[in-house]
Amino acid sequence: MIFLCVCVLLLPVCFTHPLAGWVSSPGHPEGYEPNSEMNWERCAPAGHTLSLSIIHLDLEDSYQCENDALKVFADNILINTLCGKKSAEQLQASVNPSLRSSPGGCLSLTFQSDYSNTEQHTGFRAFYTVQDVDECWDSDLQCSHFCHNYIGGYSCSCRPGYFLSEDQHTCTVNCTEERFGEGILTPPGSPGPYFENAQCSYTLSVKDGMQLILNFTGVFDVEIRDGQCVDTLTIKTDSATFGPYCGQEAPGSIDTGAQHVEVLFRTDQGGTNQGFSLIYGYRKMVCPGIVTADSVLSPQKSVYLMEDTITVQCVTGYTLDNSIEKTFESTCQSSGKWSPVKNCKPVDCGVPELPDLMTLTEKNPLTTYKHNISLKCESEFYQLFGHENYTCNANGFWESNGEILSAEADLPKCLPVCGMSKEVFSAGRVFGGKKAKLGQIPWQLLIKQPMRGGASLISDRWALTAAHVVDGHETRALTFYGGMIDGLDKNAVAMQTEKIIIHPGYNKVSTDTEQLNYDNDIALVKMSARVPLSHNIRPVCLPEKNVGPAMEGKTGTVSGFGAVSEDRMKSKYLQYAHLEEYLEVPCFSTDLKVTDNMFCAGGDGADACKGDSGGPLVLPVVGIGSPVKPYRLKGIVSWGPAKCGDKEFKGYYTKVQNYLDWIRETVEKN
Numbered sequence: 321m322i323f324l325c326v327c328v329l330l331l332p333v334c335f336t337h338p339l340a341g342w343v344s345s346p347g348h349p350e351g352y353e354p355n356s357e358m359n360w361e362r363c364a365p366a367g368h369t370l371s372l373s374i375i376h377l378d379l380e381d382s383y384q385c386e387n388d389a390l391k392v393f394a395d396n397i398l399i400n401t402l403c404g405k406k407s408a409e410q411l412q413a414s415v416n417p418s419l420r421s422s423p424g425g426c427l428s429l430t431f432q433s434d435y436s437n438t439e440q441h442t443g444f445r446a447f448y449t450v451q452d453v454d455e456c457w458d459s460d461l462q463c464s465h466f467c468h469n470y471i472g473g474y475s476c477s478c479r480p481g482y483f484l485s486e487d488q489h490t491c492t493v494n495c496t497e498e499r500f501g502e503g504i505l506t507p508p509g510s511p512g513p514y515f516e517n518a519q520c521s522y523t524l525s526v527k528d529g530m531q532l533i534l535n536f537t538g539v540f541d542v543e544i545r546d547g548q549c550v551d552t553l554t555i556k557t558d559s560a561t562f563g564p565y566c567g568q569e570a571p572g573s574i575d576t577g578a579q580h581v582e583v584l585f586r587t588d589q590g591g592t593n594q595g596f597s598l599i600y601g602y603r604k605m606v607c608p609g610i611v612t613a614d615s616v617l618s619p620q621k622s623v624y625l626m627e628d629t630i631t632v633q634c635v636t637g638y639t640l641d642n643s644i645e646k647t648f649e650s651t652c653q654s655s656g657k658w659s660p661v662k663n664c665k666p667v668d669c670g671v672p673e674l675p676d677l678m679t680l681t682e683k684n685p686l687t688t689y690k691h692n693i694s695l696k697c698e699s700e701f702y703q704l705f706g707h708e709n710y711t712c713n714a715n716g717f718w719e720s721n722g723e724i725l726s727a728e729a730d731l732p733k734c735l736p737v738c739g740m741s742k743e744v745f746s747a748g749r750v751f752g753g754k755k756a757k758l759g760q761i762p763w764q765l766l767i768k769q770p771m772r773g774g775a776s777l778i779s780d781r782w783a784l785t786a787a788h789v790v791d792g793h794e795t796r797a798l799t800f801y802g803g804m805i806d807g808l809d810k811n812a813v814a815m816q817t818e819k820i821i822i823h824p825g826y827n828k829v830s831t832d833t834e835q836l837n838y839d840n841d842i843a844l845v846k847m848s849a850r851v852p853l854s855h856n857i858r859p860v861c862l863p864e865k866n867v868g869p870a871m872e873g874k875t876g877t878v879s880g881f882g883a884v885s886e887d888r889m890k891s892k893y894l895q896y897a898h899l900e901e902y903l904e905v906p907c908f909s910t911d912l913k914v915t916d917n918m919f920c921a922g923g924d925g926a927d928a929c930k931g932d933s934g935g936p937l938v939l940p941v942v943g944i945g946s947p948v949k950p951y952r953l954k955g956i957v958s959w960g961p962a963k964c965g966d967k968e969f970k971g972y973y974t975k976v977q978n979y980l981d982w983i984r985e986t987v988e989k990n
Contacts, residue, residue, distance in 0.1 A: 339450045345390070345431050345443030349376075352443045354435050361428035363421075367472035368450050370427045372419040374411045376445040379403045380437050388433040390444055395425045402444070423453045464491035464517060464589065481508060481515060495520035495585070502526075502602060504537075507585050507595040514595040520585035526602040529626055529654040532576045533601050540570035541594040543587070551587040553596065559657075570596070577608060577656045607652035614638045614664040628652045634664035637689035637714040641665060666690075669712035672725055676850075677702050677734035687712060697734035701853035706732025736780050736853055738763075739861035739950025741942065755893035758805050760942060761879045763860035763951075764894055764935065765800045765815070766807055772890060774880045774935025775800055776953050777859045780851045782987055783815075785934035786956050786974060787826040787843040794820040800845065803857035805894040807881050813857055818848040821986055823979065839915045841958040841974045844986050860938060861952045863977045870919040870954050870975045871901035877942040878921070880957065882931030883964055890931045898941050899923045899970075907970050908961050917978050919955060922970025929964035932957045937973050 346356045364370040372392065380388040385403035392400040399418060406415070421427050427448065455474035456467035463476035478484055478491035485492050493508045493515045505522055507514040526532055534555065542565065543550040549566035556562075557578035565571050583598065607624045611617065611632045617624075618631045634646045640662050650658040666688035674680070674695065681694040692711050697704050707720035718725035725731065742759025756764075765775040765783055770793055775785035783800065790798065797816050804812035825840035851857065866872065879896035899921040907920035921937065937955035945951045955973030 340448065342445065342447055343372075343429065344445040348443040348445055350442070351440040352431075352433055354433055354437060356431065356433040358431040359429070361426055362448060363426035364424055364450050365472060366424045367455070367474075368452055369423055370421040370425070370448060370450055372427055372429075372446050372448045373416045374402070374419070374444055374446040375408055376442070377402060377404075377406045377411060378442040379405070379444065380433070380441055381405070388437070388441070389431075391430045392419055393428040393430075394419075394421050396428070405441075423455075462489045464489065482517075491517060493518040493520065495522070497521075498523045498525070499600075500525050502600055505583060505598040505600060507587075510595050510597075512594070513592040514585075514587060516587055516589050516591065518585060518587040520583075522583040522585075524581045524583065524600050526579055528579065529605050530602040531578055531605045531656050532581045533603055534574040534576060534581070535599045535601075536570040536596060537599055538597045539594050540596045541568055542566040542596065543591045543593045544568075551591065551593065552585070554584040554586075556582045556584065575606075577606065579605070579655060605652075605654055605656045607656055607658055611650050611658045612661055612663055614666075624652050626652050626654050626656075632662070637667050638664040639667055667712065667714060667716045669716050669718050672710075672718055673727075675731050675733065678704070678732070689714060693718065695732055699734075699853065701737055701858055702734040703737045704732055705735050706730075708732070736859045738778070738859045739945060739952060740858060740947070741945060741951065742855040755891075756805050756879060756896050756942075759855045760805075761877075761894065761896060761936075762803070762854075762856055762858045763938075763953075764879050765802045766804075766881050766894075767798060767800050767934070768807075769798070771933075772881065772931040773933045774882075774931075774957065775845060776936040776956070777802060777851065777857065778862060778953065778983075779859050779987075780853055781847050783845040783847070784953065784956060784976070784983070785843050785845060786958050787822045787841045788828060788838065788958075789934040790820050790843050790845070791822060791826075791828065794822060797848070798845075800847075802851070803854065807890075807892050807894075813852060815851055816848045817845050819846040819990055820844075821846070821990065823982065837913050838959045838972065838974075839913065839917055841918075842956060842976070842979055844983065844990075846990060860936060861950045862980060862983065863939075863952045863954050865980060866977055869901055869903060870973070870977060871921065871939060873901070874939055875900050875941050876921070876937050876939045876954055878932070878935065878937040878955075878957065879942075880929075880932030880935035882933070882935075883929035896942055897923055899937065902970055907972075910961070912959070914972070917975050918958060918972045919975050920970050920972055921955065929960075933959075 343360050346352050346358055362370055379390060379402070381404035382388070385401050388403055390402040391398060400415065402415065419427065452471045454469045456469045465479050465482065466477045468475045468477060476484060476489050481493065482491040483494055495508045495518055499522060507520065508518055509515040524532055542553055544567045549564055552564035552566055554561065554563040555574065557576050562574055605626045609617070609624065614635050615632050616635060618633065624630065629649060629651045632648050632650055634640060639646050640648065648660065648662050650660055653659050668688050670687055677698050678695055679698050681696050685691065685693050689712050692709060694709050695704060707723060710718035710720045710725050713719040723729060741762055763777045765777055767773045767775060767789065771789060773785065773789035775783040777783050798820070800815045800817070801812040802815065820843060822843045823840040828836060828838070875898050877896050878899050879894060881891050881894055883890060900923060902920040902922060906914045935957045936953050937957065938951045939954050940949060940951070953976050955976060958972050958974045960971030
């Protein structure tokens, strides 16, 4: 046997096992004994395989070789189990071709016989050899150009002009260059097809104050496939990128505006394309025709040269960074860049400060130039009066149809929705009638002290009542109750008064006759805090100006917590009744003076009574109001005959329409 340890000439590492040899069963060829065992293993060096050829096989035959067996393993994996008797031709055809290790792998054998044999068997004999692997025939190898096999390994090499990269497989091109001035640039391999696997980077530079001009000449042919660039030509400056380019159509002239340019050329592993010719030259540095976005330059020129100074002005609706200024001066530098450079940003109107009860329809709206906002009232019980939609204008103000959103310009207002009730109900009566339902007359207020009376809520801060109900108590805080139909309801809304303003023309004792006089029996009550409106407490509308009868010839509804029977027992619950206006003056026998500030109304067995004073008389009758026909306060319960509910004698009501100007002026001043 020949043992080799010549590493350089034959094998990459010293190999202490023989390159070839025989292995056979115990006792071969005379035969093996019962209960014989044998184990054998050999390994191939790197870049080699180990093969085994069995030339003789004579073992006891059995089902699945369960008695005597020869097992062959490759890299510890069972690849064959043999028993019985086979000819040399059978072994060579069906067994030996598979008995091979992987490169650098191992083969091992185990032989085992059982306790007895019915006849003598000679066993097996095999020949093993170590063989070099030709890796260049391996389809998985990725040598770009040439593959060279040697005993124990292989190597890659490249065509002239290429070099082997660090992976020792890929052939690439060394095409990194720096060039100055002017000249012609072609890809590696020109003339003719350009090189594959090229990663070229050419840096072109010119002297200070100059800029590079690029032009393509002759053939332009860079690989493209199915509309997609396979190989690419890209040109980069500090501020711009041109390309990537490919195909057969050359780019136009490129005025780079830069002193330094990088030309990048990338190719894949195949193709026969011809490449390009790029002429690079230079001219005096120019600056771009824009300094910053959203601005205009003055003076306007087709070309701006080095050392030119211009004025930059932000366009309408834009200002300089965090400033109210809109202009600055800038000079063209030798680098082809403007200095200084400031940014024009859109004017920001900001989130407006809105009055109470008002909010934006959108939580976080855009608030810059030309963006829009919309306003709405926070509560369904309020209605927006004024402009709803605003746009941020060029001066930083929210504008709608020429009007600016500001406190000085009278902001839109959220005013209570008036004259609406919760539901439609059937009619009842104040005197001797049935009680109202909750939410049916939500403007009705009740005062218990110093005297029992009523009032009408006309906004979320003001109420109207009769002057004689609060006369003499202007300087003290009174309590009104609302939002209930039960005068003893503990959940009623209690309202403290801030001001009580009696009409200046009210004088219960007439100065000329020294008798009682209820002319101008009206008073305004301002609450100390905004009334929390709901379906159960909300204002009634004031009447429209009308020169005719107060009730316009229609039926209205009076309500209150006053007497409901002839004994004048006060009602615990809110009552209401339908009344008609009587135009006779006076409408019942009385010595009191009747003026044009009063009107008379009554109904069949229905009337206001003691304790209802100051309460409302509204049109239309309760139960038929609507958004287009809201309830309006036509009268305030003022005075009447001593006996309530008399079919002949009716009551007098303060004519609210005569006091609209006084109400408006008083509310505005207070």
